[in-house]
Amino acid sequence: NAGVTQTPKFRVLKTGQSMTLLCAQDMNHEYMYWYRQDPGMGLRLIHYSVGEGTTAKGEVPDGYNVSRLKKQNFLLGLESAAPSQTSVYFCASSSLLLATSYNEQFFGPGTRLTVL
Amino acid sequence: KQEVTQIPAALSVPEGENLVLNCSFTDSAIYNLQWFRQDPGKGLTSLLLIQSSQREQTSGRLNASLDKSSGRSTLYIAASQPGDSATYLCAVQPGGSYIPTFGRGTSLIVHP
Numbered sequence: 001n002a003g004v005t006q007t008p009k010f011r012v013l014k015t016g017q018s019m020t021l022l023c024a025q026d027m028n029h030e031y032m033y034w035y036r037q038d039p040g041m042g043l044r045l046i047h048y049s050v051g052e053g054t055t056a057k058g059e060v061p062d063g064y065n066v067s068r069l070k071k072q073n074f075l076l077g078l079e080s081a082a083p084s085q086t087s088v089y090f091c092a093s094s095s096l097l098l099a100t101s102y103n104e105q106f107f108g109p110g111t112r113l114t115v116l
Numbered sequence: 117k118q119e120v121t122q123i124p125a126a127l128s129v130p131e132g133e134n135l136v137l138n139c140s141f142t143d144s145a146i147y148n149l150q151w152f153r154q155d156p157g158k159g160l161t162s163l164l165l166i167q168s169s170q171r172e173q174t175s176g177r178l179n180a181s182l183d184k185s186s187g188r189s190t191l192y193i194a195a196s197q198p199g200d201s202a203t204y205l206c207a208v209q210p211g212g213s214y215i216p217t218f219g220r221g222t223s224l225i226v227h228p
Contacts, residue, residue: 031214033215042218042219042220042221043205043218045215048214048215050214058215090159090160092160094214096214102147102148102165102167103147103148103209103214104148104150104162104165105150105160105162105207105216106162107152107159107160107161107162108159109158109159110157110158110159112157
């Protein structure tokens with residue numbers, strides 16, 4: 001059981017470039033989340049998904065897009081990166097349907113993104 | 117809107133002390149409360165999850181309590197060790213929502 005994995009671990013982009021962050025989970029969880037973590041700001045929710053083919057906006061969705069074509073994967077896209085998107089990005093997953101899970105969140109190791 | 121506050125923001129203690137980290141929340145209609153540990157440069161690791169119907173959960177030297185009526189949870193760490201040094205975050209999931217609200221965390225240093 002790998003849990004929640006994220007690819008890549010580090011990335012440096014120039015302003016205006018695009019990239020996709022991949023999150024994968026092998027726990028058959030329905031819910032998946034993308035957060036960003038910045039010093040002094042705590043964890044902020046970008047987008048989330050409650051099932052395959054569904055996505056919804058979180059607290060700070062501007063400048064990001066997501067897709068969940070397969071239950072185990074949740075992709076976060078930056079179409080035109082800006083320095084304000086320099087951050088550490090975390091993916092998480094959870095389940096309400098699995099017995100005794102009570103929607104416990106499991107996090108990936110993070111992607112450290114720098115936009116120059 | 118649910119707000120979650122963790123006090124203190126930082127704590128430094130000598131090894132061996134028993135310590136309490138606090139988490140308070142404004143809306144008592146919660147589904148669960150989860151405590152996490154985050155080491156520098158790493159992801160969040162789940163420590164304990166307390167369902168709304170529970171009063172406490174224990175794992176090793178950790179004990180988390182929940183008092184919904186007062187909007188408080190505490191994480192008790194017994195006999196602290198330098199390896200306990202990390203940031204501890206609590207997250208409250210409201211009833212009827214998939215989205216937890218996180219506190220900003222307490223940064224703990226346990227010095228030898």
